[in-house]
Amino acid sequence: MFFFGIEHEVAFLNKEGKFADFSHTKFADFNQIIEMLPTYPSDYPQLRVGDAGIKMKRWYIEGFERFADSDEVIDCHVKGIEIRTTIHSNIQGAITELSESFHLLREVAANFDLSPVLVSFNPYNPVFEPQPPLNDYEVKQLEAYPDEQTANIHMVSYGPDLNISMANLSPEDVIDVGKKLTYYSPYIVPFSYSSPFYNGGLWDGLSVRTFIRTGKRPAALVFIHKQEQLINSIPSLTKIARIPSEIGRIEFKACDSCDDFLIYAALLTLLKGLILDETLLGRATVPDAGLHQLSAKQGFDNEDIFGNATKILQAVEVALGDDPDVHYLTPLKVLLANRKTRSHELIEMFHHLSSIEEVIRQTYQV
DSSP, rough: OOOEEEEEEEEEEEEESOOOOOOTTTTHHHHHHHSSOOGGGGGGTTOOOSSSSOOOOOOOHHHHHHOOOSSSSEEEEEEEEEEEEEBBBSHHHHHHHHHHHHHHHHHHHTTTEEEOOOOOSSSSSOOOOOOSSOHHHHHHHHOGGGGGHHHHHHBOOOOOOEEEETOOOHHHHHHHHHHHHHHHHHHHHHGGBBBOOOTEOOOOOSBBBHHHHHHTTOOOEEEEOOOGGOOOOOSSSSEOOSGGGGGGGGEEEEOOSSSSSSHHHHHHHHHHHHHHHOOOOOOSSSOOOHHHHHHHHHGSSHHHHHHHHHHHHHHHHHHHOOOGGGGGGGHHHHHHHHTHHHHHHHHHHHHHHHOOHHHHTTTOOO
C-alpha cells in the first residue's frame, strides 16, 4: 500500500506584469489571497500547521520568516504561495486535489491582479539578501540548523516536494530508498526541467535551479521517528518527523516545477517503481553536485544522463508489471524519445518573444 502527496510552489506576475518576489511584494499582498481561500477541518492532523501559524490551510505563503530578538515572528519575506495536498492512497487522488487547489488559487489571485506563472528559479534576482540584515537572534537560529543556512537558495528557487510512503517499510528500508533516490536523482530531474532564465536573460543550460541548488540542498529527505536513526550529513538525508503522519515519508525534492501536473503523476509513478525495483543498486547519502550540474547544463543531450534515464524508466516499468499506474509513465517516454524538456519550449518561446514576462505569462495553460 502506497501513499502520495504533493507540495507545489507557485510564483506570480503582479498587476504591472512584473515578477512578484521579495524585492517588491509584501506578505500582505499574498496574505489577502490566503485569507479568501477555504479551510478544510478534516485535513488535520495530517497537515502540519507549524510554529508561526502561517501554514493553516492547503495554501500558505512560502518565504523567509523574520524574528524579533526572540521567537516572535514579526515579518516574512515572500517568495510565492505553496499548495500542498492531503495524503492520498492513489496518485490520481493527489493530482486531482492539486489541480482543484490550483484552479481555486488562480481564481482568487485574479481578484488582486496576480496571475500564476511557471518559474523554477527567480528569473531576475539570483540572490536573496534579507533586508534589514539579520539580527543576533536570527543569526544564532541559522547557525543551529545547517540546512537553514541555504535560505538564500530556497528563496530564489521553486520546485515540488513529491511525497511517497509505503506501508510496513522498516526505518532502514525507508532510508535505503532515500539513498537510492539521491543516487539516481541526476537522471530523474531532467524530466522536469523548467528554469532556463537567470538574472534577466537566458541561462546557458536547462535548469539553473538544479545547477545552483543540488548538493547544497537535499535531493531526497526521509522522515524518521527516532533520534538514533538520524544520519549525520550535509545536506540532510534524514529528519525527525514533526507529526505522526510524517513518519516514513520520503520527499523527493530535486525536481523543477511543472505546469503540467501529469508530469507529477508520472514522476510519482517513477518513484513508486523505484521503491519496488530491486535491480538498480546505486546508493548515495548526499547528492553528487557535479553530476547534477552536468545534468542541469545538458539534460538528455548528454549520453550518460540519457542512458541512465532510459535504464531507470525500463527498470521501473518492469518493477510495476501490470500495475495500472504504469500508463502514467507515457509523458516521460515522450520526453526521453525527443530528448526535450519544458525548458527547451521556454527557450524557443523566448527567441520569439524576447521577454521573460511574456514567456512565463503563457505557462499554466490548463
